[in-house]
Structure formats: C-alpha cells, structure tokens
Amino acid sequence: MKRPTNNLLPGLAALAAGWAVALFSASGQLLPAASLGIAPGSFAPGGGMVTASVKVTDAGNHVWLLQSSTNLTTWSEVAALKLHNGSFARGIAPVAAPGLLFRAVYDATRQTIRSDVTNALLLPASPFNYAAPVLPAKFLQPPILGQDNLPATNLTTDIGATLGRVLFYDKRLSTNQTVACASCHQREHGFSDPRPFSVGFNGGLTGRNSMGLSNARWYQRKKFFWDERAATLEDQTLMPIQNSVEMGMTLQALTNRLAAEPFYTNLFTQTFGTPEVTSERISKALAQFVRSIVSTQSKYDMGVTNNFANFTTEENLGRQIFFGQVGSATCSTCHGSDNFVPGANINNNGLENPYVDKGVGALTGLASDEGLFKVPSLRNIELTAPYMHDGRFATLEEVVEFYDSGVVAHPNLSPPLRVPPGNGAASGTPLRLNLTPTQKAALVAFMKTLTDTSVTTDEKFSDPFNYGGDGAGGAGSSGFGGSR
Numbered sequence: 179m180k181r182p183t184n185n186l187l188p189g190l191a192a193l194a195a196g197w198a199v200a201l202f203s204a205s206g207q208l209l210p211a212a213s214l215g216i217a218p219g220s221f222a223p224g225g226g227m228v229t230a231s232v233k234v235t236d237a238g239n240h241v242w243l244l245q246s247s248t249n250l251t252t253w254s255e256v257a258a259l260k261l262h263n264g265s266f267a268r269g270i271a272p273v274a275a276p277g278l279l280f281r282a283v284y285d286a287t288r289q290t291i292r293s294d295v296t297n298a299l300l301l302p303a304s305p306f307n308y309a310a311p312v313l314p315a316k317f318l319q320p321p322i323l324g325q326d327n328l329p330a331t332n333l334t335t336d337i338g339a340t341l342g343r344v345l346f347y348d349k350r351l352s353t354n355q356t357v358a359c360a361s362c363h364q365r366e367h368g369f370s371d372p373r374p375f376s377v378g379f380n381g382g383l384t385g386r387n388s389m390g391l392s393n394a395r396w397y398q399r400k401k402f403f404w405d406e407r408a409a410t411l412e413d414q415t416l417m418p419i420q421n422s423v424e425m426g427m428t429l430q431a432l433t434n435r436l437a438a439e440p441f442y443t444n445l446f447t448q449t450f451g452t453p454e455v456t457s458e459r460i461s462k463a464l465a466q467f468v469r470s471i472v473s474t475q476s477k478y479d480m481g482v483t484n485n486f487a488n489f490t491t492e493e494n495l496g497r498q499i500f501f502g503q504v505g506s507a508t509c510s511t512c513h514g515s516d517n518f519v520p521g522a523n524i525n526n527n528g529l530e531n532p533y534v535d536k537g538v539g540a541l542t543g544l545a546s547d548e549g550l551f552k553v554p555s556l557r558n559i560e561l562t563a564p565y566m567h568d569g570r571f572a573t574l575e576e577v578v579e580f581y582d583s584g585v586v587a588h589p590n591l592s593p594p595l596r597v598p599p600g601n602g603a604a605s606g607t608p609l610r611l612n613l614t615p616t617q618k619a620a621l622v623a624f625m626k627t628l629t630d631t632s633v634t635t636d637e638k639f640s641d642p643f644n645y646g647g648d649g650a651g652g653a654g655s656s657g658f659g660g661s662r
C-alpha cells in the first residue's frame with residue numbers, strides 16, 4: 179500500500195475536524211438537527227485513492243449547498259444536494275480535492291429542488307412483480323388457502339406495492355422524520371428488529387418485540403399484532419404511524435406532508451388514478467407491500483419438492499422432532515402448515531406465571547385470556563432474534579431449552595404443552611421433552627432451514643430511496659442512508 183505524496187489525507191482530516199461548524203444557514207445560524215460527515219476515502223490495494231465522500235444528514239430533507247475552499251475565506255459551490263430521506267452522500271474525486279475544505283450551507287432561497295420520482299427514488303423502469311408471486315402448490319390448497327388474508331377490496335398491484343415499499347422506508351411517516359417502518363422491521367433481520375424492544379421517534383421503547391413480516395399474508399385468524407388487536411392488515415398499518423412511542427404522527431399531518439411531495443402525487447396517481455393522498459390509500463399501499471413479502475424459497479421449500487433429500491441427517495432429525503415423529507414435542511400443532519403458523523387457536527406457551535404482559539388478557543381484562551399471544555410465522559426465524567413477545571430469548575438454542583424443560587404451569591397453558599390426560603397426577607402439568615443434546619441441536623438446525631435469503635436480498639423489498647453515494651449503490655445498501 180503506497181501513500182500518495184500530496185497532502186490529500188491531512189486536508190481531508192482537517193475537514194473532519196471542521197464538522198461542528200460545517201453546517202450553517204445563510205444567516206450564520208447553526209442548524210442543530212443537521213450534520214456533515216466526511217469519509218476520507220481509503221487506499222486501494224496497489225496504490226491510488228478511492229473517492230472520498232461527504233454525507234449530509236438532515237431529517238428535514240432540505241437542499242444543502244456543498245461548498246469548497248482552500249483558505250476558509252472564499253467558498254465556491256460544488257453542488258446543491260437535495261436530501262430525499264434523511265441523508266445524502268456524494269463522492270469527491272480525489273484529484274480535485276487535495277487541500278480542499280468543504281462545508282454545507284443552508285440557503286432558504288435555494289430550496290427549489292423537489293423530490294420527484296426520478297431524483298428521489300431508484301425504481302426499475304417497470305415495477306417489480308408483487309401481484310403474482312409464484313406460489314408452491316401447497317399454498318393454493320387447504321389449510322394455507324384458508325390462511326390467506328388478501329381482501330377483495332385491496333388486491334395487490336405491482337405499482338400499489340411499489341408505493342407501499344416507498345412508504346415503508348420513508349421516515350416522513352414519523353413526526354420528526356427520523357423513524358420509518360423499516361427502522362423496526364429491518365429486512366436483513368427478517369423484517370424484525372435485533373433489539374428486544376424497538377426505539378421510537380422520540381427515543382422511547384416499544385412495549386413488545388418487533389414481529390418478523392415474512393408471510394404475514396397467511397394466518398388463519400387473520401388478525402395482527404401479538405395480541406391480535408388489529409382486525410386486518412389495512413387497519414394495522416395506520417397504527418404504528420399514530421402510536422405515541424413509535425411514529426407519533428397524526429393522519430392529517432401525514433397526508434399533508436406526503437401530498438407536498440411530487441414523487442408521492444405521481445405514485446398515488448399511478449396506483450389509484452388520482453393524486454389525492456388519503457390515509458385509506460396509505461394503509462392500502464402499505465398493506466400491499468407487507469403482504470408481498472412472501473418467502474417460498476427456503477431450504478425447507480426445496481425439501482418439500484424432493485422428499486427432503488437436500489437436508490442433512492441432522493436437519494432431517496430436527497424435522498422429525500418438530501413434526502412429532504421422533505420424541506414427544508408438539509411444535510407443529512401450533513406452528514403448522516408450510517407457513518408454520520397456528521390454526522384456529524391463539525395460545526399460551528407458558529413463558530411465566532403471572533404474565534407481566536398479559537397479551538390478549540390486557541385487552542379484554544379477562545383472566546382466561548392472560549398470556550395468549552399470536553405467533554408470527556416461523557419462516558426466517560433464524561434472522562428475527564430475539565424471540566417471544568418480550569424478546570426474552572436471544573437464541574434459538576434458548577428457545578429449544580425453554581420448550582424442553584422450562585414451560586411454566588399456568589391455568590391458560592395450551593393443551594399441546596401439557597402432559598396428556600391419562601398420565602395420573604402428571605396429567606395437565608407442563609410437558610417435559612427430555613431431548614438429548616443432539617436432538618436439541620437438530621431442532622435448531624431444522625428451524626434454520628426456514629431461512630429464505632430471497633426475502634433479505636431481493637431488490638424488490640429493499641430501500642428504494644436515492645441517498646447519493648457512489649453511483650448505483652443507494653438502494654438498500656447498508657452504507658449511507660439506511661433507514662436506521
């Protein structure tokens with residue numbers, strides 16, 4: 179690795195030192211919510227400088243004027259940067275940069291660049307296919323047919339789900355424009371959150387663990403949230419927006435804010451025929467996108483087609499334990515079908531007694547509902563740690579240990595987790611599985627066959643906003659501008 183002889187690096191380092199005064203308005207007033215960061219670039223193997231970059235962060239999505247100077251007295255404009263979703267990065271060719279200092283300036287008279295479909299979003303020329311995912315044969319038959327919550331009043335269209343995708347990643351949905359749906363439903367984590375409780379727009383914590391969204395379209399009871407308080411997905415999608423911890427927004431303020439953005443009036447027109455931004459349309463588009471997050475390409479799905487010849491011996495043992503063919507585990511009773519969701523019942527799986535969070539019981543006030551919780555599909559469960567409504571288990575090993583020996587007696591404990599009748603005094607007490615270490619590991623290995631990286635890597639589920647960066651790298655890159 180060779181260092182260049184010019185003073186490029188010291189020059190850029192000085193920029194970094196200048197961060198604190200780097201962003202100010204034309205009137206000299208510092209804008210506290212914004213920041214300028216300089217990445218000094220790095221040395222490519224074999225010598226040569228990789229392009230340095232500046233990143234402007236501003237939840238207000240203003241236009242910032244990037245200026246350069248050699249003497250801190252005379253400044254000349256390099257570019258006008260329009261932020262589209264909280265931050266924007268721009269590369270600076272190293273040859274042009276030696277000794278240069280940069281700053282970003284806010285000028286109220288220059289706020290004329292608008293976010294439109296072409297500059298704000300990195301969308302394909304024709305929309306991705308969301309409306310007609312290729313589904314395995316079993317998805318078109320009972321019981322999965324009966325799990326489908328797609329309503330006739332909101333059929334998914336490619337452009338509608340595209341609008342939903344944009345909304346899902348847009349921080350404008352929170353009152354101070356710092357949190358998007360994707361902040362708590364991160365796709366690399368199976369659209370869940372690696373934190374036990376998610377952080378809302380104002381730093382507050384959610385009361386429960388975020389739920390993974392893979393195959394949320396299929397659930398026999400068709401309701402949403404751990405306590406099923408949302409009757410439909412269309413109802414659900416407006417709730418986080420108005421939640422005082424999560425996004426803190428009113429629907430009126432949201433529709434006004436979105437209606438002011440040309441890219442939204444364009445997408446609403448394409449989807450619904452007219453540019454009106456209404457909360458009903460927002461809820462429908464978001465629901466279309468969430469419903470389109472379909473996982474059917476896991477190792478398990480492949481196994482279904484070849485009698486699990488693609489499974490290792492360990493994975494096949496785990497599968498037999500999960501489906502009750504080896505040992506006494508009853509997992510598939512509650513995590514059933516190829517969507518790994520419960521049937522007609524909502525369950526209490528004996529996490530504790532009494533329950534700190536009473537689940538459905540907190541809604542109804544009934545003791546007989548204490549500890550009843552919906553469980554989302556186990557698809558992509560490897561990615562959605564931590565586990566349970568309160569994120570109490572960090573790993574699948576801990577989950578298996580719990581089901582093996584930790585289920586707690588509770589009046590509402592669901593029957594599949596109790597010793598069956600006819601076993602004398604033991605009948606009805608929490609089931610103990612007595613799995614061997616090998617069997618426990620196999621059960622974990624089986625659950626990992628439900629991982630489907632098409633959901634976590636397919637561009638159609640990624641962040642569509644243009645954050646600048648080095649050319650094409652904006653969408654979904656975890657570098658600059660991600661949704662967290």
Ligand code: HEC
Nearest residue numbers: 359362376377378384386387388389402403404418424554
């Ligand atoms: C601050 C974090 C946060 C934000 C922002 C957020 N969610 Fe959630 N989401 C959660 C948590 C936590 C839960 C579980 C809450 C509960 O059950 O009480 C959840 C549950 C859900 C569910 C239920 C899944 C199921 O299977 O029942 C859906 C769907 C969902 N969120 C979609 C969205 C959408 C769409 C947005 C944006 C409009 C959004 N979320 C914004 C944290 C968040």
Ligand code: HEC
Nearest residue numbers: 507508509512525527551553565566567577581592594595
């Ligand atoms: C009686 C029904 C029932 C049985 C049987 C059952 N579960 Fe569960 N499972 C649930 C419920 C309900 C939850 C959610 C509980 C909560 O968070 O309060 C859950 C949660 C989970 C989770 C965490 C899901 C998440 O998104 O955080 C995993 C993993 C899991 N179960 C695996 C298993 C395995 C493996 C077995 C078999 C050893 C099993 N379950 C048996 C009902 C059941």
